[in-house]
Amino acid sequence: MSLETEIKTDELLEKAAAAKAASVVLAQLSTDTKNRALEAIARAIRAHEAQILAANANDCAIAPPRIEIDRLRLTHERVAGMARDVEAVAKLADPVGEVFDATSRPNGLKVSKRRVPFGVVGVVYEARPNVTCDVAALCLKTGNAVVLRGGKEALESNRAIVAAIHQGLAGSDVPESAVQLIASTDRALVQRMLKLRQYLDVIVPRGGQGLIQATIENATVPVIETGAGVCHTYVDASADVEMATRIVHNAKVRRPTICNALDTVLVHRSIAATWLPAIAASWAHVPVEMRADPEAARLLASAGVACTPATAEDWGKEYLSLVAAVKVVGSLDEAIDHIRMFGSGHSEAIVTSDDKAASRFLNEVDAAAVFVNASTQFTDGAEFGLGAEVGISTQKLHARGPMGLRELTTYKWVIEGTGQTRP
Amino acid sequence: MSLETEIKTDELLEKAAAAKAASVVLAQLSTDTKNRALEAIARAIRAHEAQILAANANDCAIAPPRIEIDRLRLTHERVAGMARDVEAVAKLADPVGEVFDATSRPNGLKVSKRRVPFGVVGVVYEARPNVTCDVAALCLKTGNAVVLRGGKEALESNRAIVAAIHQGLAGSDVPESAVQLIASTDRALVQRMLKLRQYLDVIVPRGGQGLIQATIENATVPVIETGAGVCHTYVDASADVEMATRIVHNAKVRRPTICNALDTVLVHRSIAATWLPAIAASWAHVPVEMRADPEAARLLASAGVACTPATAEDWGKEYLSLVAAVKVVGSLDEAIDHIRMFGSGHSEAIVTSDDKAASRFLNEVDAAAVFVNASTQFTDGAEFGLGAEVGISTQKLHARGPMGLRELTTYKWVIEGTGQTRP
Numbered sequence: 001m002s003l004e005t006e007i008k009t010d011e012l013l014e015k016a017a018a019a020k021a022a023s024v025v026l027a028q029l030s031t032d033t034k035n036r037a038l039e040a041i042a043r044a045i046r047a048h049e050a051q052i053l054a055a056n057a058n059d060c061a062i063a064p065p066r067i068e069i070d071r072l073r074l075t076h077e078r079v080a081g082m083a084r085d086v087e088a089v090a091k092l093a094d095p096v097g098e099v100f101d102a103t104s105r106p107n108g109l110k111v112s113k114r115r116v117p118f119g120v121v122g123v124v125y126e127a128r129p130n131v132t133c134d135v136a137a138l139c140l141k142t143g144n145a146v147v148l149r150g151g152k153e154a155l156e157s158n159r160a161i162v163a164a165i166h167q168g169l170a171g172s173d174v175p176e177s178a179v180q181l182i183a184s185t186d187r188a189l190v191q192r193m194l195k196l197r198q199y200l201d202v203i204v205p206r207g208g209q210g211l212i213q214a215t216i217e218n219a220t221v222p223v224i225e226t227g228a229g230v231c232h233t234y235v236d237a238s239a240d241v242e243m244a245t246r247i248v249h250n251a252k253v254r255r256p257t258i259c260n261a262l263d264t265v266l267v268h269r270s271i272a273a274t275w276l277p278a279i280a281a282s283w284a285h286v287p288v289e290m291r292a293d294p295e296a297a298r299l300l301a302s303a304g305v306a307c308t309p310a311t312a313e314d315w316g317k318e319y320l321s322l323v324a325a326v327k328v329v330g331s332l333d334e335a336i337d338h339i340r341m342f343g344s345g346h347s348e349a350i351v352t353s354d355d356k357a358a359s360r361f362l363n364e365v366d367a368a369a370v371f372v373n374a375s376t377q378f379t380d381g382a383e384f385g386l387g388a389e390v391g392i393s394t395q396k397l398h399a400r401g402p403m404g405l406r407e408l409t410t411y412k413w414v415i416e417g418t419g420q421t422r423p
Numbered sequence: 424m425s426l427e428t429e430i431k432t433d434e435l436l437e438k439a440a441a442a443k444a445a446s447v448v449l450a451q452l453s454t455d456t457k458n459r460a461l462e463a464i465a466r467a468i469r470a471h472e473a474q475i476l477a478a479n480a481n482d483c484a485i486a487p488p489r490i491e492i493d494r495l496r497l498t499h500e501r502v503a504g505m506a507r508d509v510e511a512v513a514k515l516a517d518p519v520g521e522v523f524d525a526t527s528r529p530n531g532l533k534v535s536k537r538r539v540p541f542g543v544v545g546v547v548y549e550a551r552p553n554v555t556c557d558v559a560a561l562c563l564k565t566g567n568a569v570v571l572r573g574g575k576e577a578l579e580s581n582r583a584i585v586a587a588i589h590q591g592l593a594g595s596d597v598p599e600s601a602v603q604l605i606a607s608t609d610r611a612l613v614q615r616m617l618k619l620r621q622y623l624d625v626i627v628p629r630g631g632q633g634l635i636q637a638t639i640e641n642a643t644v645p646v647i648e649t650g651a652g653v654c655h656t657y658v659d660a661s662a663d664v665e666m667a668t669r670i671v672h673n674a675k676v677r678r679p680t681i682c683n684a685l686d687t688v689l690v691h692r693s694i695a696a697t698w699l700p701a702i703a704a705s706w707a708h709v710p711v712e713m714r715a716d717p718e719a720a721r722l723l724a725s726a727g728v729a730c731t732p733a734t735a736e737d738w739g740k741e742y743l744s745l746v747a748a749v750k751v752v753g754s755l756d757e758a759i760d761h762i763r764m765f766g767s768g769h770s771e772a773i774v775t776s777d778d779k780a781a782s783r784f785l786n787e788v789d790a791a792a793v794f795v796n797a798s799t800q801f802t803d804g805a806e807f808g809l810g811a812e813v814g815i816s817t818q819k820l821h822a823r824g825p826m827g828l829r830e831l832t833t834y835k836w837v838i839e840g841t842g843q844t845r846p
Contacts (some may be wrong), residue, residue: 016428024763028786063475076592103808109797111807118819119789158509163671198640216620220639222646243842248845273822280429340447363451374532374840384534384836385526396541396624396833397645398821410819413807414785421673422806 006357012189015180015265016199019145022178023119026143029173031094037172038090038137044168044310045083045133048160048199048217052079055160056129063127063153072127080372082133085250092334094385095406096143113411117143118201122193124215125206126304132161136179142408145178147200149193152185154258159183172285194219201291201410206391207239224403229346231376232317234292234335234361236352237268239273243373244351249282250375257320259392260347260369260379264325265314266335272328277303282375290321295328306331316342336364343367345394346374368394436576438603439543439622442770444566445601446542449566454517454595460595461513462559467591468506468556471583475502476582478632479552482576486550487803490576494785495550499582503554505584512560515810518829519566522837536834540566545616547638548575548629555584558598558629559602561813565831568601570623572616576609582606589628606728617642624833629814630638649824650817652682652769653741654799657784659775660691660714664698666796667774672705674797680743682815683770683792683802687738687748690759695751700726718751739765759787765788768817791817830846 026034027300045052056074063072077105095115104114121144125131132148150158158271162181169176182189194215203223205215212225233251234243251262267275277298284305291310292300300307314325315338329335339348349371350361353370358372369379379402381389386404393399399407449457468475479497486495518538527534544567548554555571562569573581585604592599605612617626617638626646627636635648656674658667674685690698699722703713707728714733716722723730730749737748738761752758762771772794773784781795792802802825804812809827816822822830 023750024787024789027789044788081565105806109801109806114785116789121597170692216643222818224820240842246844247840254845290760300478310834358839362537364447366450366539367810367835369836372840374838374843375845377845378838378840378843379836383528383532384838385528395645401836410823412790413802413824415792415794415807416781416795416797416799417801419663420797420801421669422677422798422800 011184012193012196016147016196018177019120019147020199023117023145024174025175026140026145026178026406027117029143031096033173034094034141034143035090037169037174038086038140040172041165041168042086042252044164045079045086045161048167049076049079052157052160052164052230055156059154059156063181067127067153072129072157072181074129074157074326076104078130082130085134086137089141089388092141092405093411094141095391098409101183105285108418109318110416110422112414114414115409115411118408118410120147120200121197122147122149122196122200122203122221123206124149124193124203124211125151126155126208126211128207129154129157129161132158132181133165134164136162136203138388138405138408140174140178142234142405144408145180145401147180147182147193149182149190155183155185156332167327167352176183178230182390183361191218192247197221204391224391224398224407225395226342226391227346228262228318228388229340229392229394230316230344231260231347231349232266232339232343233349233351233376234329234332234339235267235271235275236332236350236354236357237270238354238357239268239271239351241278241354243272244275245282247349247351247373247375251323251377252283252324253286254287254375254377255321258377260316260376261320262309263317264331264374265317266327266328266344267296268335269295269330273299273302273414276300276326277305280305280307283324284324288324291325295326296326297325299328304322318344334362335362346392347371347379349374349376366400428687434607435605435616435619436606439570439587439616439619441600442543442570442603443622445598446540446568448598449563449568449601450540450542452566454519456596457511457517457564457566460592461536461563462599463508463595464591465506465509465558465587466585468502468509468584471587472502473498473582475587478579484581487577490550494538495552495577495580497552501553501557505553507561507742508557508702512564512811515564515828517564518832523834527659531841532843533839535837537837538832538834539830541831541833543568543623544617545570545572545623545626545644546629547572547613547616547634548574548627549631549634550576551630552577552580552584555581555604555630556588558627559585559588561811561828561831563597563601565828568603568830569607569614570603572605572613573669578606597665614641617644620644624690627814629781641652647814647816647820647821647830650769651741651767652684652802652817653686653739653765653767653813654683654770654772655687655689655766656772656774656799657752657755657760657762658688658690658694658698659755659773659777659780660693661777661780662691662694662698662792664701667698668701668705668772670772670796670798673798675706675747676709676745677798677800679745681800682741683799684743685747685799686740686742687765689750689752689761690719690762691758692718692751694754696722696725699723699749700728703728704729709745711747714748716744716750719749720749741767754782759784762788769815770794770802771801772797789817
C-alpha cells in the first residue's frame with residue numbers, strides 16, 4: 001500500500017468511525033431537535049451562499065469536458081432551492097419511533113417492532129453538489145449519520161456545502177460529526193468504503209448506471225439500488241383513443257430525460273390503424289421520433305406518416321430523449337410477454353376500458369409500479385404521497401419504487417417480560 | 424473455461440431460467456392451490472421415505488469426517504417431521520395479495536401497495552437435507568420459485584427429497600419446475616449463482632458463519648443474511664435477584680448451541696456480591712464454566728466459587744457451548760457501552776425493576792431484539808408469533824431478527840387512474 005493510499009484510508013476510517021459514534025446520539029434525538037437542526041442548516045446554507053458559489057465557480061472552471069456542467073453548476077436560485085428543500089424535509093413526519101405489529105403472546109410477553117434509524121448511511125454519488133445537501137437532510141431527519149463521497153469534480157462545492165451544514169449544526173443538539181464528507185479523490189477509497197461493514201449500515205448509490213453497477217458489484221455493505229427505467233405503455237383493444245393519446249403523449253414528452261418516461265408503446269392490432277395516426281399527430285408537434293416495427297410502420301405509412309424502422313436494439317432501450325419505439329401486438333398476452341422480456345421492472349402502464357384486462361395487467365406485470373389509465377411519469381415520491389423521495393428503487397429487497405423517509409429506517413423487536421423463561 | 428465448468432454452468436442457467444418461468448405462474452396462484460400442492464408434497468415425502476432414507480444412508484456412508492453427521496443423518500422420525508413441517512406451512516396465512524398503504528391522491532389517482540412474491544429465491548446451504556424441504560415449502564407458500572444448492576455431502580439425500588417434492592407437485596397446479604436442485608458440486612457454480620441477477624431476485628444463505636461471509640463477499644444478487652449471535656444479559660442494580668437468576672440460567676442453559684443463547688452476563692456492582700453466588704449455584708448443577716473478569720472472580724472466590732479468569736478473547740465471543748463470560752460493571756452506561764463494543768446486534772437483555780433503566784436499554788441498545796425481564800432464548804419466529812421462521816436476520820435491510828413468510832415477499836405499487844397525465 002502506498003503512503004498516499006494509507007493516509008486516505010485513515011481519512012475514511014476516522015470519518016466513518018466518527019459518524020458511527022454520532023449515530024448513537026442521533027438515534028435518541030427527538031423530532032423537534034432534529035427539525036431545529038435542519039432549520040439551522042437551511043439558514044446556514046443561505047448565509048454561506050457566497051462561499052458556496054465561489055467554490056462552485058472554481059469547480060466549474062476546471063471541470064473536464066465529460067462532466068455535465070449544468071448539473072455541476074450552482075446559482076443563487078439553486079442554493080436557495082437547496083435551503084428550501086432542507087426546510088421541506090424538516091416539515092415532514094418523522095418515521096422514527098413508530099411502534100407496529102404489537103402483540104401479546106400467550107406467555108404474557110409483549111412483543112412489538114419499533115422503527116429506528118439504520119445508523120450510518122454511506123452515499124456515493126457524482127458531480128452533483130445538490131445531492132450533498134439533499135441526502136444529508138434526509139439522513140438527519142431519519143436519525144442517521146451519513147458518510148458522503150461525491151464526484152471529485154464537485155469537491156470544492158461539496159466542502160463549502162458541508163462547511164455550511166456543520167456551521168448550522170454547531171448551534172444545535174445534533175453533533176456536527178453526523179455529516180462526514182470524504183475529501184480524498186482516490187478511487188481505491190470508494191472500493192474500501194463499499195466494504196466498510198463495521199461502520200456503514202447501508203450504501204445508497206445516487207447517479208448513473210455505471211456508478212450503480214460498480215456499487216452492486218463491489219459492495220459487501222447492503223445496497224439500496226436505484227436504476228434504469230425501460231417503461232412501456234400498452235394501448236389495449238378497448239382503450240379510449242383520446243385518453244390513450246393523452247396518456248402516451250404525456251408519458252413520453254413531459255420530461256423525456258427521466259427514468260419514468262415512456263420508451264416503448266405497444267398497441268393492440270384491432271385499434272392500431274385508428275390510434276397510431278392519432279399519437280403520431282400528437283407527437284408531430286414536439287417532434288418525437290417513432291421507431292416502428294414493420295406492422296406499425298405500414299399502418300403509419302398508410303396514414304401518410306413517416307417513421308424510422310425499429311431494429312432489435314430498440315426493444316428494451318431506455319432512450320432518455322424524444323424517441324419512442326412502437327409495436328403492434330395481437331393480444332394482452334403478447335403485450336405482457338414483451339414487457340416481461342424487455343422491461344426493467346420500473347413503471348409499466350395499460351390504457352384500457354376492460355376491467356379484466358386491467359386486472360390481469362396489474363397482476364401479471366412484475367414491476368415496481370404498474371398503472372391503469374395513467375401516465376408512467378407519475379412514478380415519483382411526491383406524486384405517491386411520500387413527501388420527500390430518497391430515490392426510486394428497482395430492487396425488490398427492503399423497498400421498491402419511490403422510497404420515502406421510512407425507507408431510510410429499519411426496526412428493532414422490543415420484548416417486554418415479567419420474568420419469562422423459555423420452556 | 425474447462426468443458427466441465429461449461430456443462431455445469433449450463434445446468435445452473437437452465438435450471439434458474441426454468442425457475443424464473445415457473446415464478447410467473449406461481450405468482451398468480453391462489454392460496455388454496457398452493458396449500459393443496461404443499462399437502463401433496465407432504466404426502467409424497469411420506470410415500471418416498473424408503474428412497475429418501477436409502478439415499479441418505481449412502482450420503483452418510485461416504486461423508487468425510489469434518490461433516491456433522493448428526494445434521495446430515497435422516498431417520499423415520501426426521502422424515503415424518505419434514506412432512507409435518509410442510510403441512511404446518513400449508514396452514515399458515517398467505518401474505519401474498521395483501522393491499523396496504525392505500526391512498527387517494529388529490530388528482531384522483533388511487534395508489535396502493537400490493538404484496539407480491541420476490542420471484543426466484545436462491546438458497547445456498549450446507550449438508551442438512553431437512554433445509555431442502557423446509558425452504559422449498561416456505562418459498563412455494565409465498566409464491567416464489569426456488570433454486571436450491573445444498574452441501575455436496577447431502578446430494579443424494581437432496582435428490583431423493585426433491586424427487587418426492589416433484590412427484591407431489593405433479594398432481595397439483597404448481598409447476599414442478601418451481602423447485603430446482605443444482606446437482607453440480609463445482610464450487611465455481613456457486614460463485615456464478617451468487618451473481619445470477621437476471622434470474623435470481625434474492626439469495627438466502629442458510630448455515631454457518633463461513634458460508635454466510637462467503638455469500639456476502641461474493642453476491643451481487645441482494646442477500647438476506649443471517650448471522651452470529653453474541654448475546655448479553657445485563658443484571659441491573661434494581662434487578663430481582665431470583666428473577667435475574669432464572670432468566671440468565673435459562674438464557675445460557677436451555678439450548679446453549681443456538682444463536683440466541685447467552686454469551687456474556689454483565690452485573691451491576693451494587694448487586695454483584697449477592698447475585699454472582701446465586702447464578703453460580705444455579706449453573707453449578709449443569710455445569711456452566713464461568714469466565715470472570717477480576718472483580719467478578721474476587722467476589723466469586725469470596726463466596727467459595729471457582730471460576731476461570733476471562734481473557735480479552737472472552738468479550739464478544741459466541742460460545743455455542745456451556746461457557747459464559749461474567750463481568751461486573753459500574754453503571755447502566757457501562758453495560759450499554761460494553762454491548763455496543765462487543766455485541767453482534769442479535770439479542771440483548773436487561774433484568775431490572777427500574778422503568779427508566781429498562782426504557783434507556785430498549786432505546787439505546789442497537790440489536791435486532793432487545794428484551795426487558797425475559798430470556799434471550801425467546802428470539803424465534805414462533806415465539807414472536809410469526810408461525811414459520813425463515814431465519815433470523817442480523818442485517819438491517821428488508822428484515823431484522825426473526826423473519827416470517829412476509830419477509831419472503833416484496834410489494835408493487837398499483838396505480839389506478841381515469842386518464843390522468845402529469846402536469
